[in-house]
Amino acid sequence: MPDAFTVCTGPKVLLSGNEAPQPATIIIDNSTGKIIDIRQGQLGKSDLYLNGDITWIDAGDKVVLPGLVDAHVHLNEPGRTDWEGFWTGTRAAASGGITTVVDMPLNSIPPTTTVENLALKREAAEGKCHTDVAFWGGVIPGNQEHLVPLIDAGVKGFKCFLIESGVDEFPYVSEGDLKLSMKELQGTPSVLLFHAELDDTASGDSKTGTLSDPTLYTTFLDSRPQQLETDAISLITRLQKEYPNVHCHIVHLSASSALPLVRSAKAAGLNLTVETCFHYLCLAAGDIPNGHPEFKCCPPIRESANKELLWDALKEGLIDCVVSDHSPCVAELKKLDEGDIMSAWGGISTLGLGLSLLWTEGTRRGISIRQIVNWTSKRTAEHARLGDRKGQLKIGYDGDFILWDPEATFMVTKESLNFKNKLSPYEGLTLQGRVEKTYLRGHLVYDSGSGFEGLTAIGKLL
Template structure:
């Protein structure tokens, strides 16, 4: 079988940056060996294998492919917002070899096995990276949860307030309690968009022009996140018996961090993520009328941004994802500039690696937060997220010495609008290898044919 090797004096393995050579099979798509300690320059030096090609990419860094566990691909039903082809091409171009698709905003949403099959049919022949799938938590689909687990979804996501689309309504305390019991001993995870308001607090606080970002921010205060997380934790603590792991998606408020910290210290199986935009952008930077910055929960203050970084370094926040949630340009209401009327979501799949590196993160930390921990979250830590023999040969060659500018015109996702337009970032993805095959190079672009697969095997 064809065997290749790639070597560098900078390889992120075992929590460190060291010289190593990675031997991988292009047929099985897996890593055969990791030879640590030196850069191997001659194929003949690797005596255990008959090497077809040996590539030295020093001084660039080799790291495992990123696992973005929070991506909205929207196909079918809202393919004008995003689709498998454009979304996964954008991912692979940024070193993301695995995305996990959210159960909304496609029509139909992934809330039962029949709808999952429709989603899988839509994905056929359109995946440039590997794709896993979340199922949905919505009223009246409790009988569908276990069948969805058996069908291979990585877990489930629900909302505690209006999701923004009518086909994916929110769930309440009673539903959560019943779902916890149904899934208690299943090999799965429950996740929540943790915003909740006991009263219509946001509208009461809204007094300024809808063009002002401060108005939108005040309409979704920190209490929305705090109240939602408290409700979820209340349901967990009330359980007399086992509970499935619970994950809070896109944490935006540093004021909610102590709740997660205490819950974890008490032994509750709770994890949380934050997003690139909450770590890279602060409310003070957002111009009035710039609705492409709108997302829910909202981007908060600079001091809040720093607090999220502290929680990430502490380990209370375990992972960082894109929450790639695009829409058509019309839905962003760019001319009107109305934050209350515009669709909320920031398009950013494939941009995370240089964004994080620009913030001063070490590549070791980025691999922990964006590869290892996200792979563990989605039940793929036996296969993805690390450079280990037997794992998928998902590899990224990253030039740390270069800079480039993110522009709307050059992004690969369908609707060319991102909050990072015009931002200069450090580091460039030169090559992405997916299961031993070249999926992207910065000179030739994405591969001519899609190399991605669906990830429906059971969690381990």
């Protein structure tokens, strides 16, 4: 059998270590899906000495970027596949230039809290993935004996809640539960992820008085104050001093008031990383109309001044990375007809839009495409313990890349969304920057012109 290669060449290629795109040519071995060579300059076919079949990709005026890694996605299969599933969720991801997603341990039934449950998750995903998929495990009360076996079975780390999760199968943990789990995780390569809201009543929504109007966004915002996040992060950093060899990670930080705590923890050398989400960087509470539960997420979208402080922290490096926290549900649970924000499911659907959202907002703030790629690809890959193969255009890494048009604009419509339940707070917005094509290990998995027509699900379970 002759060797087969995919070659991508163009004048604007964002290589690992470079601050801006430059002319380059990438060569991928199709048998392994790995980048085997990178040549400086935009080369022609006659410049290469390759024996075998060559799939030639001339990027033209498009920018070649590494595939994104979304390290916070709820795919919900098995058990709640009517909310989302591997087939639709990974299609949506691929349409936004994401080539790897890391699936959260809830809201599937069963949750990924034992090796047996992980096996069910992997079985449900087999043959349905248009991107590569890795898995987080879960920490719940009483499952600490399952943590090391789950690491051995391949999970990248563990998610826990310090407040009600919203689903009965995934209860929140106490400080005592955390100590038992952190004792198990000491010295392992794993990471412990925290939904960092701490509430003594065990339900943030219960803080709202019975006379408050549940259709007002301010009612919901007042029910999840920033104090919940600062209290949680105070607890986490205190526990880190007791268990210094456990890498801890704050998911979906929304509260700027917690940033001094993060700064102090990092300055003290604690092994702490932090993510925020597209919606906290692109939306603001003052712009959210009342009676629109599609904007509800937990923690909530906060005020415009808070958003700017998150951007500042991201530019500073205090916040490490940006993810979607794609958390969909069926339409009925969003209570759109009633406009009842308080009782609606809290989650925002974003898969497919993140790169365009950050580029649209970032260009107004002088943000470069290198910064965005670092936040959404390189650092997310490192966070998910995939930094040795994902997130960069580099020899030895998977040949995951996208062709990106930074000048193109498009309007977000229901028809343009590829996830299952087409509810999004971004509907009607005009965004700048569009993914034209997505390649996974050198193979085309999405084409903006023809969508997924004629393409197969070649994603692997990592």
